[in-house]
Amino acid sequence: MIDGDISGFFITSTVAQEFLRVRDAATGEARYFTPPPYGLGPIARGAYFAGQKIHSDRPNDRPLFKRATDKLIMDFNNEFPSVVEYGHAGMAHLLNSGNRAIFEESVNHLPKRERKDLTNKFTFLVSRGVKCVPVQPECVPVAFDLLKRLMRRGFNLKSNFRNSLNDMLILGTAVANEVDLWTKDELLAQFAEEECRSKVKACGNHYEINFSERADCARRISQESKGYVNTGWRFVMHRPPAPSAAINRR
Template sequence: MEIIDTNILYYKYTNPKYSIEIEGKKISSINALEFLKNIEKIHTNSAKFYIPLNSGLNFHLAILLSKFHKKRAFNKSLSDYITFEFNNDFPSYNLYNNISIKQVINYKQKELLKASINFLPKENCKDIYSKYNFLIDYNLDCISLEQSDIDLALELLYKFLTNHSLKDDFRNCWNDLLIASIAVNRNMNLISKDKLLNQFVSLEFGIRQKRVTKKITEYDFSSNEVTERKHEKFESKGYINRSWNYRLKTK
């Protein structure tokens, strides 16, 4: 199985003849949220829009109200979120729509996505809906973050910082580690632009890298050795020593 990174989505969206085939492949919730321009980086407790989690009475009430208030954003309390806390090392923040973005993609809930974005300026709404239809047309399957993915990403960040420093935007780097952790935990190949953190993760797991194009690399996390090395090297939860933590709100 292959999981494709956000840069691949952009390449294919802007150029349908781009050489990499994406039909039926996997994407993470992070990839989807980046691609659909949902992630808010300036304000740490918000997103560009909120997608109600498809469960319970609150969800059905929100959908009913949306029919009468078409230009109003859904309340953030209707979405799921993950709180990431990094003590004073990096800014803490909430990531919204981790599960709900998976639902609107995998279950093709087009009307729910429309209701979630129709308060935005017309051009923004049109752009997001076009990208969403692109994901649907290519039958991409979305995987949401789970606790094991966050644990592994935190361990990878902890190990990376023992010998390196982050020079780029922290949120971009953290997203890279979350995506790589999803690939590792599910023994998938990650197809991505060549990045420092992807190279670091591949070295940590001793895996093969294969050049796909001049800019794109395939990182093969499919072997049993990856699973064995993960249990051997990444079960200590050393990140707790830095007072890093996270909380998931799923309903």
């Protein structure tokens, strides 16, 4: 999914969470939680910005930070299973600040070999100067609209609905931010070219989908999505309230 020279590139938080295996592949449940600094109390926030471990007296056999991170709930009116995701903003904050200490603390309950592998992957992204663009509230209606368009055009959804949803969240984030998108998915590139009227260029083993030169089309998709006809699909994005003190936040 992430290879070649990616120095200075941007990735969406959806891609980062896939690469860093935030969710269990079988259940879709979060395996660990990454906190943004605003979900922490003053002392913990100070440790966060200093790149220091926050918890010193917690057992390391279960995940931390669940109540301190952001939460995205997507409901599809029983057409598809509801989806709950954590840590889009949290992951972006950690990657963009290169905060390895807090990432290590987030995965500390996982098996040792996996902790090492995930930390190496995190360090790889940071060392290449890769920045993370989080899924924001304005991106989700665009993704919903694109998913509806995908279905209307007769594109087959992937056997795991979550994978098709992730594709649309990635595409929706690129559209909403009017930035180029690189992908190895030929069908996704074809859909973007036909539906978003984007310029697509085949480059070796990937496709470059250009939205920045066709900002008018990106705005069209975004504007149409803001006036999205209610079909019963809904989402809510929770930002964790900042606690008044206490470093022991879970």
